[in-house]
Amino acid sequence: MPLPQTEIPGRLQTQLAERGIRMTDQRRAILSVIETAKKHLDASQILRKAQRIDASVDRSTVYRTLELLKRHGMIDELDLMHMKGEGHYYERKLGRDHIHMACLCCGKISEFVSEIFESLKHQLEQDCHFHILVSRLEVGGYCSACRR
Amino acid sequence: MPLPQTEIPGRLQTQLAERGIRMTDQRRAILSVIETAKKHLDASQILRKAQRIDASVDRSTVYRTLELLKRHGMIDELDLMHMKGEGHYYERKLGRDHIHMACLCCGKISEFVSEIFESLKHQLEQDCHFHILVSRLEVGGYCSACRR
DNA sequence: TTAAGTGCAAATATTTTGCTGTCAC
DNA sequence: GTGACAGCAAAATATTTGCACTTAA
Secondary structure, eight states, X not given: OOOOOOSOXXXXXXXXXXXXXXXXXXXXXXXXXXXXXXXXXXXXXXXXXXXXXXXXXXXXXXXXXXXXXXXXXXXXXXXXXXXXXXXXXXXXXOSSOOEEEEETTTOOEEEEOOHHHHHHHHHHHHHXXXXXXXXXXXXXXXXXXXXX | OOOOSOSXXXXXXXXXXXXXXXXXXHHHHHHHHHHHOSSOEEHHHHHHHHHHHOTTOOHHHHHHHHHHHHHTTSEEEEOGGGSSSSOOEEEEOOSSOOEEEEETTTOOEEEEOOHHHHHHHXXXXXXXXXXXXXXXXXXXXXXXXXXX
């Protein structure tokens, strides 16, 4: 299956360069891990994978880089209903926001894109005069395979 | 989405009793803090307030009670975009879900009830055959007072 | 009576920070 | 050359757990 990447926002490394942000071997390793991730990763998993590319990567550099990417709106931070532990998960921010559904039975995470979600955010901006920079909709429950 | 069993869900203490769950002085203190809260409280704030009612309340009892209430769907756990620290906030689950908006500038938390949000959850349940037990929509951005 | 609940202390988990040395630009 | 970034170690924050004692039902 091809990557579900339609908008082609260039590589993270390029995006950072465009903003005049310094590139290091450690950042390159971390960015590449995030870019090629097949599933949602937490900070420890990102660290472990990044160290396989550059063994010198330190845990604090991972956190500092995640903070940088968040600040620039290049990644989203997820909780995934805190199904295992209190940590966070990260995913690259691509074209359109999506909803995360966490099955409390089997642990599967599904994603869902909805035009209604877009309308809702629009309504919120209009009615509340609120300028949305980041949004996160997560639901927990039972997926089609687990519900009875 | 099943309608809530009662529009006016008695006191938390009563709800627990109805489920045959044992009541203690410590739980009573914690429940009363949650019930009378005027704003979103985190675990430490709940502890501090509960101790003013019953000085013997321990931090671990607070966490254990929050876990109990979550499990029974009597409270919701919020992140409020983690604006200060990584902790969680709690609020009693009443009739209708609402959206939490966190202003990244002034820190104000606003709530918003939307029929579109209800439609969105309904669409999600239909289209994904997903049975929603808990949902959380949080947005971060600039409130009407802070946007320029 | 007795299973559930509690405080206490210690352990875990997650993230942040101070410092000093290094490196990208 | 210099300011941004790094590793390291330690601190800070947040939550969980084991255990022996207590208590609600």
